[in-house]
Amino acid sequence: MTVLRLRGFEIHKGLLDRAEQLVLLDGVRAVVKAAPFFRPVTPGGQKMSVRMTSAGKYGWYSDAEGYRYAPTHPNGTPWPAIPDAALAIWDRLTGLERHPECCLINYYDSDARMGMHQDRDEADFRWPVVSVSLGDEGLFRIGGQKRGGKTDSIWLQSGDVVVMGGEARLHHHGIDRIRAGSSKLLPKGGRINLTLRVVE
Ligand code: MD3
Ligand code: FE
Numbered sequence: 041m042t043v044l045r046l047r048g049f050e051i052h053k054g055l056l057d058r059a060e061q062l063v064l065l066d067g068v069r070a071v072v073k074a075a076p077f078f079r080p081v082t083p084g085g086q087k088m089s090v091r092m093t094s095a096g097k098y099g100w101y102s103d104a105e106g107y108r109y110a111p112t113h114p115n116g117t118p119w120p121a122i123p124d125a126a127l128a129i130w131d132r133l134t135g136l137e138r139h140p141e142c143c144l145i146n147y148y149d150s151d152a153r154m155g156m157h158q159d160r161d162e163a164d165f166r167w168p169v170v171s172v173s174l175g176d177e178g179l180f181r182i183g184g185q186k187r188g189g190k191t192d193s194i195w196l197q198s199g200d201v202v203v204m205g206g207e208a209r210l211h212h213h214g215i216d217r218i219r220a221g222s223s224k225l226l227p228k229g230g231r232i233n234l235t236l237r238v239v240e
Pocket of ligand 2: 157158159
């Protein structure tokens with residue numbers, strides 16, 4: 041297992057083997073059963089191409105009222121618990137006593153992408169964010185704290201885990217495209233990303 045450092049991001053290539061990925065996928069399936077994927081609408085009225093759901097005390101989404109963390113799914117029900125397998129990855133990589141309060145789950149079909157943005161709806165940027173990739177490869181683009189600067193790109197593969205802490209926590213980032221058919225993990229293809237965040 042190798043750790044790559046790129047612009048302050050800590051990329052653990054191949055941290056999860058196939059068996060660990062399947063256990064995590066079981067946890068994702070349980071979450072999606074209780075809290076189905078939906079396509080958030082941006083405050084500007086555009087449907088996002090990425091499908092989302094969440095687990096934990098808070099979930100993140102956007103609608104006409106803006107981008108925010110909310111204690112319930114748009115259908116009004118509380119989010120299910122964060123899968124133990126996801127918390128185990130957080131514990132292993134951060135060693136922190138504190139646990140995340142949100143596990144945002146993004147699903148990308150072969151046409152989905154996520155534009156460059158910062159994650160800044162959390163109360164305290166000193167806590168890291170941990171991201172886990174499952175399924176098809178995604179081209180992850182990383183910039184700096186200011187928008188519009190130089191960027192670097194790296195393909196994230198199933199089982200890769202990224203830790204964003206320190207200066208990297210406020211760096212711009214996005215997913216430019218998905219490489220359809222690059223993984224056999226998800227029977228119907230596509231890419232799943234989990235991000236673990238301390239919200240309060
Ligand atoms: C850097 N997700 O959900 S994960 C997101 O693959 C998001 O679905 C992408 O950006 C995805 O907000 C990228 C990597 C990631 C996640 C959170 C971050 C990078 C981050 C928070 C701060 C800085
Ligand atoms: Fe993000």
